[in-house]
Amino acid sequence: MDLAGLIEEITADAAHAVDRGKVADYIPSLGGVDPKHFGIAIVTADGTVHKGGDADVSFSIQSVSKVFALTLALGKIGETLWRRVGVEPSGSAFNSVVQLEAEKGIPRNPFINAGAIVVSDVVLGGSEPREAIGDILRFVRFLSGDESVFIDSEVASSEEQTGFRNAALANYMRSFNNMEHDVGGALRVYFHQCAIAMNCTQLALAGRFLMLDGRHPDTGRAVVSAVRARRIMALMLTCGHYDGSGEFAFRVGIPGKSGVGGGILAIVPGKASIAVWSPGLNKRGNSHLGSEALERLAAATNWSVFTP
Numbered sequence: 255m256d257l258a259g260l261i262e263e264i265t266a267d268a269a270h271a272v273d274r275g276k277v278a279d280y281i282p283s284l285g286g287v288d289p290k291h292f293g294i295a296i297v298t299a300d301g302t303v304h305k306g307g308d309a310d311v312s313f314s315i316q317s318v319s320k321v322f323a324l325t326l327a328l329g330k331i332g333e334t335l336w337r338r339v340g341v342e343p344s345g346s347a348f349n350s351v352v353q354l355e356a357e358k359g360i361p362r363n364p365f366i367n368a369g370a371i372v373v374s375d376v377v378l379g380g381s382e383p384r385e386a387i388g389d390i391l392r393f394v395r396f397l398s399g400d401e402s403v404f405i406d407s408e409v410a411s412s413e414e415q416t417g418f419r420n421a422a423l424a425n426y427m428r429s430f431n432n433m434e435h436d437v438g439g440a441l442r443v444y445f446h447q448c449a450i451a452m453n454c455t456q457l458a459l460a461g462r463f464l465m466l467d468g469r470h471p472d473t474g475r476a477v478v479s480a481v482r483a484r485r486i487m488a489l490m491l492t493c494g495h496y497d498g499s500g501e502f503a504f505r506v507g508i509p510g511k512s513g514v515g516g517g518i519l520a521i522v523p524g525k526a527s528i529a530v531w532s533p534g535l536n537k538r539g540n541s542h543l544g545s546e547a548l549e550r551l552a553a554a555t556n557w558s559v560f561t562p
């Protein structure tokens with residue numbers, strides 16, 4: 255298969271796309287990102303990296319970070335996490351508050367904001383926010399093998415100043431006793447993990463452990479057990495694109511996690527870890543051109559979790 259040629263075609267077509275979606279501007283410092291960007295990086299199981307477009311331009315990974323934070327939280331408290339967060343698709347917007355009342359402060363899944371804030375509370379544990387933020391950053395650097403991954407503090411403080419809805423979710427869950435530590439501290443952890451800046455190459459490298467059944471490609475040692483890696487990907491497939499998860503599974507057929515910065519991390523088990531980035535979003539807050547690129551890539555390569 256000519257992956258390089260395919261990437262070239264997809265990148266060239268993305269450059270001419272007229273409908274690019276809308277850049278998220280509810281976090282003020284994301285609003286100024288140029289919608290013309292498009293990047294893609296694919297790491298195959300043999301470790302080869304294929305890149306196209308702006309694959310080496312950093313962007314705010316936002317909710318893609320929820321995959322890494324979930325992995326860390328499961329490492330900390332194991333399966334007991336599922337007493338506090340569900341594993342069902344929400345069918346609602348990523349920042350929705352409605353289900354929390356009827357469902358007694360237990361968020362549907364760890365990839366909507368409410369669920370990710372519970373995960374942040376777990377990662378925070380009894381420590382200082384600064385230490386928990388450092389743990390997440392170190393983990394992502396370890397997974398990507400790249401020490402230059404950083405947290406964009408301007409994005410973090412921009413969201414900290416405007417993230418009233420996330421603060422509401424956190425405080426509402428606190429009222430149901432589903433936040434165990436300082437709410438302000440957990441939110442600080444959440445906003446900083448969302449503000450991690452990476453490029454497509456680094457992000458695709460960071461996803462390798464999922465492609466490899468939980469093993470770190472450099473050491474062969476388990477980052478997580480195979481069962482856990484599979485479960486994380488099951489959640490990506492069913493919940494990774496919020497109320498657009500069904501459509502993404504239908505059109506693309508591989509587990510993916512999106513973020514409002516326009517990034518998507520998608521994993522083809524045993525075959526590839528893929529990162530795409532284009533800042534314009536569709537109605538559900540998922541990268542418009544990024545989703546299209548993955549649909550095209552999956553069709554052309556026959557990559558799908560349903561391929562026998």
Ligand SMILES: NC(=O)CC[C@H](N)C(=O)O
Pocket residue numbers: 315316317318348349367413420445448512513514515539
């Ligand atoms: N979907 C997203 O990427 C949302 C993350 C963003 N930091 C928020 O909480 O609103």
